Amino acid sequence: MVDTPPAEPPADEVHVTTEEQLRAVSSLVRHRILGVLRDGPATISQVANQLNLLKGSSSYHIRLLERAGLIRVVSTRKVRGVTERYYAHAARQIVLPAPTQTDVLMRHAVADLEAAAPNTPRYVRLQHARVSAERFDEFTARLAALLDELGDSAQPQEAAATLAVAFFRPQDPRPSAPTDSTIEASAPGDEPK
Incomplete structure (x- = not known):
């Protein structure tokens, strides 16, 4: 049973302008979490399972991405008395500052290619x-x-x-x-x- 109505569609872009946001996108683990969420909303447990992460690690990285405004809770659901949160991208595209963009994107792309x-x-x-x-x-x-x-x-x-x-x-x-x-x-x- 979904407790919250579906969220509004994501914004077109979110611009990375703060140190907190830059740190959030610079992590390869968080880059991969964003990749999972590209396919649709997911819970902390679902992300952890897809990426072979411990649930605590998944939770930590997801909360950092949420605090940075890069992802958001789009719905919640009660399961055996526990509220599950479904996370999704806050925007269709993340725009990085020009000098940083290529470094971060290429490092992540090369890491994904190697993996x-x-x-x-x-x-x-x-x-x-x-x-x-x-x-x-x-x-x-x-x-x-x-x-x-x-x-x-x-x-x-x-x-x-x-x-x-x-x-x-x-x-x-x-x-x-x-x-x-x-x-x-x-x-x-x-x-x-």
């Missing part, structure tokens, strides 16, 4: 190139559109997939040296294209 079973489908590629400011902006817009398209086509009943993108200007000791190179890796049995 994935070695025989799961994957495509990993590193491309170096020299491009004009205009081409850089054009590729940035195209990558953003591709990420939006993937997000818009998500189907909760399907298997999870992650697309991580880092497109940046690296430190360049030889700005005029004309070099392009590609490094590509695929899952076992896949042939590079």
Whole structure:
């Protein structure tokens, strides 16, 4: 029996602006909890079971995310005299401050890639190139559109997939040296294209 009515839909975005919020999103465990909650509301016990966490650890991390305003209680239910709380994302997207965003996101993406079973489908590629400011902006817009398209086509009943993108200007000791190179890796049995 649900004791509280379903919560309002989540906001479009929550901006990480405080130290408490930044600490909350910087943890790999909390990143994975947010991943579980992407699939829908869950209790502390359900999150603990999905991530193989102790219930106390799950509770600690969920409460930090809630205090930081990144997740919220969306419903409660009485079970044998105990109130279960169902948590969900407070917003559809978490927006990190620009200098921190890439560091946190890429660390978490690499950790998730390393934790994935070695025989799961994957495509990993590193491309170096020299491009004009205009081409850089054009590729940035195209990558953003591709990420939006993937997000818009998500189907909760399907298997999870992650697309991580880092497109940046690296430190360049030889700005005029004309070099392009590609490094590509695929899952076992896949042939590079």
